[in-house]
Amino acid sequence: MPAEKPGESIFDIALAPDDLQFWDDDAEQHSLVDLINRVLDRGVVITGDVTISVAGVDLVYLGLSAVLTSVATARRRMDRNAGPDRTAVGPRTPD
Amino acid sequence: VLHGYCVRHAGDPPPDPSLTGVMGTGVRLVEDDALGLWVSDVEHRPGLVEGHLREHDRVVRSALRSCTPLPLRFGATFGDEAAALSVLRERREQFAASLSELANRVEMGLRISRVANSRSVAADREPGNAPVAAPRTGREYLEARRRELDAAASRKAVAEEALDRVEAGLADLDLPTRREILPQEGVLGLVAHLVHRQEIGIYRHRVLQLRQTLPGLDLVASGPWAPYSFV
Numbered sequence: 520m521p522a523e524k525p526g527e528s529i530f531d532i533a534l535a536p537d538d539l540q541f542w543d544d545d546a547e548q549h550s551l552v553d554l555i556n557r558v559l560d561r562g563v564v565i566t567g568d569v570t571i572s573v574a575g576v577d578l579v580y581l582g583l584s585a586v587l588t589s590v591a592t593a594r595r596r597m598d599r600n601a602g603p604d605r606t607a608v609g610p611r612t613p614d
Numbered sequence: 615v616l617h618g619y620c621v622r623h624a625g626d627p628p629p630d631p632s633l634t635g636v637m638g639t640g641v642r643l644v645e646d647d648a649l650g651l652w653v654s655d656v657e658h659r660p661g662l663v664e665g666h667l668r669e670h671d672r673v674v675r676s677a678l679r680s681c682t683p684l685p686l687r688f689g690a691t692f693g694d695e696a697a698a699l700s701v702l703r704e705r706r707e708q709f710a711a712s713l714s715e716l717a718n719r720v721e722m723g724l725r726i727s728r729v730a731n732s733r734s735v736a737a738d739r740e741p742g743n744a745p746v747a748a749p750r751t752g753r754e755y756l757e758a759r760r761r762e763l764d765a766a767a768s769r770k771a772v773a774e775e776a777l778d779r780v781e782a783g784l785a786d787l788d789l790p791t792r793r794e795i796l797p798q799e800g801v802l803g804l805v806a807h808l809v810h811r812q813e814i815g816i817y818r819h820r821v822l823q824l825r826q827t828l829p830g831l832d833l834v835a836s837g838p839w840a841p842y843s844f845v
Binding site for chain 1: 618621662664667668670671684685686687688689690692701709721723725794797798801804836839840842843845
């Protein structure tokens with residue numbers, strides 16, 4: 520396997536124009552489902568970590584659609600209340 | 615507290631001083647002799663809002679530009695630097711092994727949907743599509759419930775068939791693959807591939823070709839991502 524070269528950009532390759540929606544400014548606006556699927560549902564979970572909670576309900580383990588629904592609900596609540604950010608993180612339930 | 619983004623080998627390039635993380639914070643490196651952790655000092659844990667998710671991923675993608683990191687799931691926080699270093703020490707072997715395994719590789723994603731106005735034969739067969747009156751008796755309720763379950767099973771079968779076709783079309787690339795069926799309304803599935811950096815161009819070319827051979831399916835590719843689906 521060839522050695523990874525620090526500083527070598529892979530995005531120059533990936534951003535050559537074509538009709539695929541690889542990362543660029545426009546694609547970012549259309550990829551929330553891809554983003555949530557990874558950032559909230561995947562990745563390394565640290566022991567002693569937190570589980571994201573909205574209104575006291577742990578979300579990380581409820582699955583993507585539940586998260587999407589709950590985010591929308593939380594936003595509506597925030598809009599209605601016009602108060603501080605009520606989406607919060609709480610202590611993680613041990614696995 | 616410290617908000618964590620990703621783990622890297624000690625000695626890998628540090629965050630750019632101009633890089634901003636969640637809530638507009640700077641990004642810095644917490645490092646021991648083997649591993650490094652990209653973190654931001656935050657006054658409180660970031661809330662679950664789209665902007666913070668994008669800020670988090672922007673930092674991880676910044677790390678990805680130089681070397682493939684182990685991305686942390688959003689929400690990882692540490693009480694202080696000592697707590698962060700403690701986690702690095704406790705999981706040193708696991709993190710180091712994963713970093714070596716994933717070096718030079720990135721995640722590419724495919725989101726598969728049905729083309730608008732395109733209905734498969736299977737979809738037409740789906741029970742439960744016709745309007746049904748509200749159940750008036752227990753028997754009608756149970757029958758309606760059975761139709762709902764049949765419809766769900768049918769939707770899952772259609773989605774799995776679509777993802778099987780996509781994966782079969784790229785099978786000769788022999789890429790590590792993860793899939794998720796029906797992650798969201800209107801999306802049949804998500805497929806993630808682990809691709810060597812030097813083969814991103816080949817992968818993209820093959821996805822373009824594949825799309826031409828799958829009428830009725832809409833393929834949206836995204837990436838390169840940090841290997842969120844492979845850690």
